Amino acid sequence: MSVRLRIAPSPTGLLHVGNARSAVFNWLYARHHGGTFIVRVDDTDTVRSEEKYVAQMMEAMRWLGLEWDEGIGVGGPHGTYRQSDRFDRYREVANRLIEEGTAYRCFCTPDELDSRRQAAQAAGRPPGYDGTCRTLTAAEADGRVAAGESFSVRLAIPRPGVTEFFDLVRDDMRFDHDVIDDFVILRSDATPTYHLASTVDDVDYEITHVARGEDLLSSTPRHILLTQAMGAEPVTYAHLPLLFGPDGKKLSKRHGDTSMDAYMKAGYLPEAMFNYMSLLGWSYDPEVTIYTPEQAIEKFDLADVSKNPGIFDVKKLEWMSGEYMRELATDDFTARSLAIIEAERSLSDEERRQYIALAPLIQERVKVLPEVLEMSDWLFRDEVVFDEKSWDKVMKPEAAAVIDDALVRLEGLADWTTESIEAAMRQMLDDLELNPRKGFQPLRVAATGSMISPPLFESLEVLGQSTTLERLRRARAQFE
Numbered sequence: 001m002s003v004r005l006r007i008a009p010s011p012t013g014l015l016h017v018g019n020a021r022s023a024v025f026n027w028l029y030a031r032h033h034g035g036t037f038i039v040r041v042d043d044t045d046t047v048r049s050e051e052k053y054v055a056q057m058m059e060a061m062r063w064l065g066l067e068w069d070e071g072i073g074v075g076g077p078h079g080t081y082r083q084s085d086r087f088d089r090y091r092e093v094a095n096r097l098i099e100e101g102t103a104y105r106c107f108c109t110p111d112e113l114d115s116r117r118q119a120a121q122a123a124g125r126p127p128g129y130d131g132t133c134r135t136l137t138a139a140e141a142d143g144r145v146a147a148g149e150s151f152s153v154r155l156a157i158p159r160p161g162v163t164e165f166f167d168l169v170r171d172d173m174r175f176d177h178d179v180i181d182d183f184v185i186l187r188s189d190a191t192p193t194y195h196l197a198s199t200v201d202d203v204d205y206e207i208t209h210v211a212r213g214e215d216l217l218s219s220t221p222r223h224i225l226l227t228q229a230m231g232a233e234p235v236t237y238a239h240l241p242l243l244f245g246p247d248g249k250k251l252s253k254r255h256g257d258t259s260m261d262a263y264m265k266a267g268y269l270p271e272a273m274f275n276y277m278s279l280l281g282w283s284y285d286p287e288v289t290i291y292t293p294e295q296a297i298e299k300f301d302l303a304d305v306s307k308n309p310g311i312f313d314v315k316k317l318e319w320m321s322g323e324y325m326r327e328l329a330t331d332d333f334t335a336r337s338l339a340i341i342e343a344e345r346s347l348s349d350e351e352r353r354q355y356i357a358l359a360p361l362i363q364e365r366v367k368v369l370p371e372v373l374e375m376s377d378w379l380f381r382d383e384v385v386f387d388e389k390s391w392d393k394v395m396k397p398e399a400a401a402v403i404d405d406a407l408v409r410l411e412g413l414a415d416w417t418t419e420s421i422e423a424a425m426r427q428m429l430d431d432l433e434l435n436p437r438k439g440f441q442p443l444r445v446a447a448t449g450s451m452i453s454p455p456l457f458e459s460l461e462v463l464g465q466s467t468t469l470e471r472l473r474r475a476r477a478q479f480e
Contacts, residue, residue, distance in 0.1 A: 003035030003208045006071075007061075008042045008198065011053035014259035015060045017277075017312060018213060018243050018251065024277045025240060026211050027066045028300040038205060039071035040081040044197050049084070060260040063270045064277070065293060070205075078205050083197045090192035093200050093230065094153045094185055102229040103185060105141045105151040106133040128181025129154065153186035155226060163221040168238035168302040170214070175221040183222055195219060199226040207235050211302055214239040238302040241281045244309040251312050267340065267369035268317065272324040276317050280310030290323055322367035334359040337372040344373060351380050357462045361454040378448040379463070384471050386478075387450040394451060399442035400479040405432060406443055407472050416465040422457040446475030 007023040009015055023039075030037040039061065043049040058073050070076030079085060097103035106129075108116075117127045133141075134156060145151065161177040185196035192200075202210065202223075217239045224234045245255035257263065263273060274293060278284070282305050284291050325333065334356055341347065341355065355376055362375045378384055409424045429439045444456050447468055453459055460468045 003030060003033045004038065004206055005030045005035065005209050005211065006038040006040055006202070006205065006207055008040045008201070009057050010042045010045065011050060011057060012045055012048040013053060014261045015053075015057045017258055017260060017263070020060060020064065020260050021243065021277045021280050021310065022212055022240060023061060023066055024064065024274065025238075025282070025300075025302065025305065026209075027068075028278065028296055029209065029211065029302050030069075031297045032300050035208075036069045037066070038076070038081070038207070039068040039073075040201060040205070041072050041083065042194070042197065043082055043084045044087075044192055044194070046084055056261055060264060063260075063264055064274050065270060083192075083201065086197070086201070087191065089204070090196050090200055091186065091190060094192075094196065097155070097185075097229055098153060100229075101156070103153050103155050104134055104136065104182075105145065106154045106182075106184070107136075107141075107144055107149050107151045108132055126179065126181070128179075129183070131182055134182060150188045152184045152188045154182040155185050155222070155229065157182050157225060163224050165220070165224060165234065165237060168209075168211075168236060169241070169305045169307060170217070170239055173217075173220070180221055180225075185226065195222050195226060199223045200230070202235055203227060203230055203232045209236045209238065209302070211238040211240060214242055238305065241306060241309045243280060243312045246311060246313045246315075255312070256314050263317075267371070268321045269324045269328075269369075272317070272321040275324070276320050280312060281306050281308075290320070318367045325366055325368075326364060328363070330360050330363065333363045337362070337366075337369055340369050340372055341376060345380065347380070354379055354462050358454050358458065361458055365454065375452075375454065378450070378453065379459075381449075383474070384447070384449040386445065386475070390445050390449070390451040391478075394441045394445045395475070395478070397479070398438075400476060402428075402432070402434070402439055402442045403446060403472055403476045407469065407476070410460075410465070410472070411469060413465065416461060418457045418461045421460050425457065442475075443472070446472045 005026040007019070007026050009019050027037050029035075039058075041049075041054055041057075043054075054072065061068070068074060070078070071081045094103060098105065108129075113129070116130055116132075120127045120130070133154070136144075141151075157177050157180050159177055163175045163177065163180075165173050167173050183195060184193055186192055201207075220237055220239070227234045243251040245251050247255070251258060257266075264270075275290060275296075278296050278300075279289070282300065284296060284299055328336070337359060338347075338352070338355065347355065358376065358379065362372055366372055366375060405428055406425065409428055410421070413420055413424060425440065425443070428434075429436065432439065440456055441451060444453055444459075445451060447453075447456075447460060447463060463471075
């Protein structure tokens, strides 16, 4: 049978980078084996679930290039792929398990459960459910239901017993049933717990492999026992290592943004984000860091995923995004970056021409697309705005003489090209016996307002002779 994998985020918030990494691994494994990748929505929490989060999740997945074969938004043979539309199915399974004796109705109130839990902890016993209602006969349970008592449904864990399974990442796993209580599968309000809904979906959708975070490892024996109670074969599990920050602690907001939405809005290239995500717990090759999705599909195997935590380092992501930025075709970069600029300001035909001329040089210097705004802002201003730190560092008293000399030489240029500008300015360095930092940085700040800009000579050519001279004169006047 072909492999079938799923990703099942809960739409109670923005898609977390950890869930996105799980989606990447599931997608890669499905594609490697020519199988099916499914996206379902685990929205049993109808109070906190919101449609805007469903839309954002789908947008983030598609942004990463993770098209899916079945599921929310694309359809398939299993309805809407929303758990909120399957409550009747979950109740049907719970009722069947009661009839078969593998589950039972529990009439214990929250206060009773809390009191017993505290007593167990005080006595040094496990605080899980003590099985009080497990011994009720069907007739006794029916009578209490008829009397109007509310109840939940619990799975009757076989005792004594052990659940064993092979995990593709963590190898052989063993859970003694002494540490698994008779857990609730249907709440007193007849809504399913995560354990029931997730397991029923996996059985009904014929999922063959579940790759998810290791924080759910303790749930796995429960899901296996539920699957077996339903008369189905358990899936193959792969519990992925958690994501940590560079400080070695579990990834959280103290390390920066943790939602995919933040990185999309920050202008990271999706190609770079996919590449980086796939490296969080897996290695394409010790000597290769940059590769295409097609290359990753060819080599990926869940059995090769590391047991160690993946380190989510924004600085490494920025580096990778910069690498991908430089690999873009010039026309592609220009189109993407112009869209960023024109979302902020309207450009004239001449300003567009100027930016297009500088785009290849800006491309070499940015890591995320919004950086083009800072790198090009000086080009579109009627009057340059001087960055205070750049001015204080570069525009020392002796810089005035450099600008005076440059004005004379640049005014005399009949041919305003990068080559002629560079030749004139390098001759100036020789004549004044200056190094490039002292000779060129004052001109850069005068023309662009900052020490950080595209290469000087190309920038001056694009800016034009009259505008360049005007800006140099204005900067020179600041010394008076």
